[in-house]
Amino acid sequence: MRDLLYLAWRHLAYHRFKTAVLVLSITLILYVPTGLRVLVRQARDQLTARASSTPLVIGAKGSPLELVLRVLYAGGEDPAPMRYGEAERVSRTGLAQAIPLYIRHHAQGDPIVGTTLDYFAFRRLRIAEGRQMTRLGECVAGAEVARRRGLRPQDAILSSAENLFDVAGAYPLKMRLVGVLAPTGTPGDRVIFADIKTTWLIEGLAHGHEDLARPEAAAGVLERRAGKVTGNASVVEYNEVTDDNIGSFHFHGDPASYPITAVIALPRDEKAAALLMGRYQSAAQPHQILRPIEVIDKLLATVMTVERFVVATLVLLGATTLATAGLVFLLSLRLRRREMETLVRLGASGRRIAALMAAEIVGVIGTAAALAGLLTWTTAAAGRDLLDRLLID
């Protein structure tokens, strides 16, 4: 048998281009449907797990899917904002704990999630290095972000400028990284967390600058009237919160009117959840309340339908390609008729010649199956990571 395998190998190696094309074709036929299935199953499991761990989400009316994807993965399109006051209103009902989220800004491509410390407890996020953020201008990084960017506590993270051409807009904020989260294998690894007030600071709703009431700041004063000082354009705003300047930071307006992306509502029980949902049923309500698992289930139903069509198409395509590969083998046998005759004239048995041909076919199909298996395994191993990236980006 070893000799036959050797002869088969020599033939396949000699006709390496034809062999490579056959192996590649069969590999793709086997891999694409199975790889797709693995990926879809992983997506389903992952989306379902993340969604089912998030009881209720409240946001401005609009696309439920965009809102849910933004809340669960900090990705997708930016949904319409709502007011922070809505989070306070939910808390005041006593029906649920409200966790506000403001997910709009980025730092070198990594999403900045503005929230409260309740979020860390809710998602069971643990600080692995450094400490938890305690004041304005501080942040903590997910494990993957820290690893990729080589970040350590006490490093600085600069928020990205939202609009380079808006000279009157907010400047990028230099945040102080005070902690790195332990890896969780969730989208939390790929984001930067800051207090929600810090994200408002990035937004330009709060700022800090030199004290204009002091005599040495006279150059920055435009007008002093009735104890009210108005600064001119030469007043430089601080782009970093430090021990020295933290006292100068202040918010303008009512925080209840500040924007947030959504509120995660953690109801006391099912009854509280039903009552809370009832409050958002009115058509006049500018907000929507969602059970993320229901939104994800709808999405998955669509994905599964599409997957079934794609797999059916791929199976048809695969059958056609396999038939073509079979034809290639048959034509190859015809082209090798003289070689067969030589083997017969030398004295090779019919069984041995058939075994030689079979070894070549099995070699090609076996190699293709092994490659397809390897690719499927790689897809399964990298699928979760890939999905996170797709959903966050």
Next chain:
Amino acid sequence: MIRILDLDFTYPAGPFRLRIPGLEVPPGALAAVTGPSGSGKTTLLNLISGVLAPQAGRIWVGEVEMTSLEEAARRDYRLRHIGMVFQEFELLDYLTVLDNILLPHRLSSRLRLDPLVRRRAETLAAQVAIADKLHRFVDCLSFGERQRVGLCRALVTEPRLVLADEPTAGLDPASKALVVELLLGYVRSCGATLLMVTHDLELLSRFDLLVDLQNRSKANP
């Protein structure tokens, strides 16, 4: 070594007919088969080696009656005991020279491919001046070199009978001399029997027997 009695053979689709009432080639003999094109020289070799089966008559190779064997047994006997040299070499292009020479050992489960056989293959290759080409593919070789590879393949199993179908046809004088010397040298040194189809009149004097298929006769040249 070879005995033929009342042989009668026709191809299913053709008027050709080969009839040999009797032919005997003793062990260790060098026999040349001659005759015009279409007289049945190659057919005779194929009948003796068991590639073809006659409609009537009996053929013995040594003590074995080939005509009484089943197809599988004929093939097995041929592979192990008969060395075949073809006019058109019949080498496998995807194998190196060495692998082509060792092919019979790879095709038979009863022929062992051990270091001794490899050394024998290398020695045969050296005798016909292709030792430096053992690891090349055969399509890189000249016409004469390919025939020498075919000859080495025929002899590597140390057969008791060698059937050669015009092995020197189309060869340059140097290649022809190498092939003939190796073939005759092997047969003489091993006491094997050679049946060789040839049109080369210069070679006839070196054979013990002449089988002329035109006149259906056996004579001493």
